[in-house]
Amino acid sequence: MLKVHGLKFKYKDRDILKKIEIQINKGEILSILGPNGTGKTTLLKCIAGIIKPQKGSFSIGSKNMSHIKRNSLAKQISYVPQSSPSKFPITVFEAVLMGRSPYIMWRPSEKDLKIVVNVLKFLKLEEFASKNFDQLSGGEKQKVLIARAVAQDTEYLLMDEPTSNLDLKHQMEIMEVISNMVKTKNVGAVFAMHDLNLASRFSDRIIMLSRGEVFCTGRPEEVITIENIKRVYGVNATIKNNNGILYVFPDKPVNNKNSNLINKPPNNQAHSEVFYDSKIKR
Amino acid sequence: MHTEKIYTEYKKFNAKKVFYILIFTIILGIIALGALLHGPSSIGFKNSFTALFKETGIASAIVWELRLPRIIMAILTGCGLSIAGTVFQAILKNPLASPYTLGIASGAGFGAVLAIIFGGSLYSEYLIAGSAFFFAMLSSLIILSIARLKDPSPETMILAGIAIMFLFSSLSSFFQYIGTMEQVQEIVFWFFGSLSKTGWKEISIVSVMIFVPIPFLIKSSWKLNLLATGDESAKALGVNTTKLRMQGMIFASLITSACICFTGVIGFVGLVSPHIGRMLVGSDHRFLIPTSALIGTILVLVADTFGRILWAPQVIPIGIVTSFIGVPFFFYLLIRRTRGYW
Ligand SMILES: Nc1ncnc2c1ncn2[C@@H]1O[C@H](COP(=O)(O)OP(=O)(O)OP(=O)(O)O)[C@@H](O)[C@H]1O
Ligand SMILES: [Mg+2]
Numbered sequence: 001m002l003k004v005h006g007l008k009f010k011y012k013d014r015d016i017l018k019k020i021e022i023q024i025n026k027g028e029i030l031s032i033l034g035p036n037g038t039g040k041t042t043l044l045k046c047i048a049g050i051i052k053p054q055k056g057s058f059s060i061g062s063k064n065m066s067h068i069k070r071n072s073l074a075k076q077i078s079y080v081p082q083s084s085p086s087k088f089p090i091t092v093f094e095a096v097l098m099g100r101s102p103y104i105m106w107r108p109s110e111k112d113l114k115i116v117v118n119v120l121k122f123l124k125l126e127e128f129a130s131k132n133f134d135q136l137s138g139g140e141k142q143k144v145l146i147a148r149a150v151a152q153d154t155e156y157l158l159m160d161e162p163t164s165n166l167d168l169k170h171q172m173e174i175m176e177v178i179s180n181m182v183k184t185k186n187v188g189a190v191f192a193m194h195d196l197n198l199a200s201r202f203s204d205r206i207i208m209l210s211r212g213e214v215f216c217t218g219r220p221e222e223v224i225t226i227e228n229i230k231r232v233y234g235v236n237a238t239i240k241n242n243n244g245i246l247y248v249f250p251d252k253p254v255n256n257k258n259s260n261l262i263n264k265p266p267n268n269q270a271h272s273e274v275f276y277d278s279k280i281k282r
Numbered sequence: 283m284h285t286e287k288i289y290t291e292y293k294k295f296n297a298k299k300v301f302y303i304l305i306f307t308i309i310l311g312i313i314a315l316g317a318l319l320h321g322p323s324s325i326g327f328k329n330s331f332t333a334l335f336k337e338t339g340i341a342s343a344i345v346w347e348l349r350l351p352r353i354i355m356a357i358l359t360g361c362g363l364s365i366a367g368t369v370f371q372a373i374l375k376n377p378l379a380s381p382y383t384l385g386i387a388s389g390a391g392f393g394a395v396l397a398i399i400f401g402g403s404l405y406s407e408y409l410i411a412g413s414a415f416f417f418a419m420l421s422s423l424i425i426l427s428i429a430r431l432k433d434p435s436p437e438t439m440i441l442a443g444i445a446i447m448f449l450f451s452s453l454s455s456f457f458q459y460i461g462t463m464e465q466v467q468e469i470v471f472w473f474f475g476s477l478s479k480t481g482w483k484e485i486s487i488v489s490v491m492i493f494v495p496i497p498f499l500i501k502s503s504w505k506l507n508l509l510a511t512g513d514e515s516a517k518a519l520g521v522n523t524t525k526l527r528m529q530g531m532i533f534a535s536l537i538t539s540a541c542i543c544f545t546g547v548i549g550f551v552g553l554v555s556p557h558i559g560r561m562l563v564g565s566d567h568r569f570l571i572p573t574s575a576l577i578g579t580i581l582v583l584v585a586d587t588f589g590r591i592l593w594a595p596q597v598i599p600i601g602i603v604t605s606f607i608g609v610p611f612f613f614y615l616l617i618r619r620t621r622g623y624w
Contacts, residue, residue, distance in 0.1 A: 050517045090511075093292050105504070107568070
């Protein structure tokens, strides 16, 4: 079980995340939802140890992970970025092999190579193995990045919008493959997502973030409600429940007259007013 | 595709890289031997060959005291500059980076200028080298401190490096303005680069300074591979990117400074050999570092040999010949590359 406690993160003096509490269970898919710029990516990066939060601790099991070495952390948590640039040419095989890095000093072992071969097969990427990563399509690249994280073979798997570049079939395929893996290998998976339908269908639990705070958390049908969508996204929507699977139909944005319904920024507004006042005085 | 096939394909792919490294080592050996046995002086192949093993007076002196040190120095600088270039390109994530990107050459140049103009009674070849080395390292230390103060991103480092480059270049120009005719001529000559004044003493100093950092850089090969996929990915895969970047910078600067402080600026080789290497073996640094080192070595050696022979007894400065040979070859590869690689 991975626990995040009292996590606070600032860029310069702008609060991005405020007091986040999260628990990630093994064998479970947890989706993080929320509008653009709420801090989903930032949250994943904090957990993956890519950026350092100003406050907060996190632990895996009973072990505090706050001061752990980067290489040891990489053996327990893998992270799939929203996109990954590659400045110099590498093949798909090499890209996936990089997932084994926490175990490689200088030279990958036979075991590492076997794992990579299996992962490529598992994600149906065999035919791309010796292609140049840069010359793949956006969706193919995304699959390769996912393959890399799978090859990393960690207990926890963080993915930032893993399906954003995938077509309908590949979205379903990837989500199926990962949810199978989560159950069979007892992995804890966290997805930052925008697709409410996909999230509600594949997640065991959902966290809805709004302006750097946990707005609500629970099972998909508890979180994805007309009221929450209106408050967090500012959109009127209808929701249909078809044999336990939720379908969200966005209707139209909430118009401005009712905007007091939308979750207000807690302190930013106050700030800008002060600023404005002082300017007028001059 | 069969899984067995993916596996063997990767193995074959790597075997081919090892093959390239072997081939280039052999080519280097042949060229070095050629350069040792043939030169502008009229002692001839056979005499040169016997002089290698027997004391034969003048022929021995030419082979042992003129040709061999020169060849070894060419190998050291070619190898050092290429490895430094490969590492700078990786840590700065910039294919245009070279050993001189961070103002290191301008720093060295300024050091040489100072020594030549103000050396006075202390003036000697070693004073020039020492001063060049000092200012080359100084420019890289300034950049490191700026990176520490602000953020250790490649962009910060490159921008700081460009600023340093302009600073030292204008300082050099300013002092040349003060210098006498002879001093200015010597400065110009220094900037062309030259292997003429190499002796065994210089060789031992340079060898130590480049062979101490090289094992470390080779050991970091895998981590350097990860840097190319972006800092976030690299961090998520367990690399302390800040530490790797700082260490890489210190070691690559040390190698660069050591190479150029005795020989002057030998341009282009550090930029181009990593690229040629990448075209041949891809960007796995475990293979790329040795390959580009060999290519750089061959390039400098060939350039120096041509420079000595073409217009004998005049010697065309190595820095100039390197570019004359390297640029057309590079263009040829650039246009010809057909496979999706590089
Ligand atoms: N490097 C940075 N420096 C300063 N502010 C940043 C930086 N990166 C992100 N931010 C800010 O932090 C906030 C949260 O960004 P984050 O990327 O976590 O959002 P997100 O929820 O992932 O959004 P999206 O759905 O668009 O991916 C944004 O307001 C963004 O402007
Ligand atoms: Mg994001």
